[in-house]
Amino acid sequence: MIIAKDLGKTFLTKQSKVEALKDFTVEIKSGEVVALLGPNGAGKTTTVRLLSTIYRPTTGGAIVGGYDIITNPIDVRRTIGIAPEQPSLYPRLTARRNLQFYGDIYGYDKYKLSGRIEELLELFDLKEVIDRPVSSFSKGMRQKLSIAKALIHNPSILLLDEPWSGLSPHATKELRQLIKQLAEGNRTILISTHNLAQLELIVDRILIISKGSLILDSSPAELRTKFHVNPHLKLKIEGNKELKSIVDDLDYIVNVESLGNGEYELEIKSFENTPDLVKSLVTSSIRIHEVSEINPSLEELYLTLVSE
């Protein structure tokens, strides 16, 4: 559980004063998976660092995993696992030695720890490179190892700061799958990112911050209804059959737009309705060339929100 109240951080440099985070108030329940969304410089890293007691807040405070970040920082650090924006791994040491170092800090006994390391590297598909120095790792491998490092002591709270920065589409997809897996347990996860598309299907809740202020806090579904944004389907069918008459009596179809040449863009209430839609088309003997999900809408919504 994470409770933040009026959490704020101001940096004083010689030339200027930067309010990196202002009055951040939020309550994240145990087991919730939350996206912390915002453009570059919004204050995401500052928030993560405040919650992990790396930074001392200028104003307000927070309780993380039951411990106060100001009066009890060491217990907070024992409770959380963190994968910082820049993977905190020793390039000259092997993957195993890196994890060992952190495992030792959390007081694992030797045998349990080596089991835990193997198990984690298995999960993250890094078992083959376990004894290779991290300097030989690709960016994706480092990112995965960094998350494995954060999980070494099986923390109940996981903080991930931009886990997919600089990853290839393939690595991104793989990592998303992994995070989804981690989210299934009863772990509280806070993921900072500026890329909503990666998270939409994983998270329970979205926090959007911009210029240090929390400007939105809601679930993905709420967000859609609130702003009337529904998922879209792209559909390509045989010839010039008229689609409108068939889908008209399907109540989950919100809007149909013809793009010509048998191509349509359908606004649909949820992707869960896709199988039923396909079934209806098949029953009406319509040959389907292509059905694909397009889901740019939340991302677009987010972009307009933060640019305001």
Next chain:
Amino acid sequence: MDFRLVYILFKKELDEIVRSKYVLFSLLFMPAFFFILSVTSTIAPVLSGTTGEADPLFSSLKFTDNWNELSIQQKFFIISAEMGIMMLLFLPLILPNVIAADTFAGERDRGTAEGIVASPLTESEIYLGKICGALLPSLIPFWLFMGLYAITIDYYSKDVLGFYYYPNIRFVLFFLFLGPLFGFATTNVMVWVSTRTSTSRDAQQLGGLVIMPLIFILFGTFVMAIMLSWKVLLIVILVLIILNYILGKIGMSILDRENWIK
């Protein structure tokens, strides 16, 4: 202070050092260089017989009990040996520079500081672990080459003096106290410098600048002390212990999680 955590960090530091060719090279090359320099500047002139005129200074010194009965060559041999040792005492002043810059500023450069700072280690545990991690690897080559030096001197001193010159009280004090205390002092200064610079290269350069005057001050008083007697050395050691205690206290209070990762 949890010494188990200090030890874990210390072990990690050592693991990193043995895997850095640059650091390892510095740790071996510099001592070897100083060793050769001190050996050639002590024994070579004595053995080749270029001992020169008796300096008035010679008779005012008293390195052994039977100093006045020694020949000029013998006196020259002993004084050269003592000077050579002082050259080796530069090692603990220089070597921690390389490692401390690599561990403190280096961790920030490589982004690994954030991981430590977000772990349950406290500032003082981090500080102590890092100091030990920089100090011990620099003392090992120091001890090694001191030992080699003593053996080399002894190899010739049997002929020249008729007895093994080392180890003597002064050597033991250098070996066990002055060297490590010098090392501790520079390590502290380096850590302080490393927390203030943005890259490990800057840290090394600035560290060199800051340590230079320190070296001269220490050596100034130190050379005087040597000329006097080992009893005065004990006082120097005492002063160094107090100085180190203060430096350590200051260093610990200077290390700040927030500033370190910036």
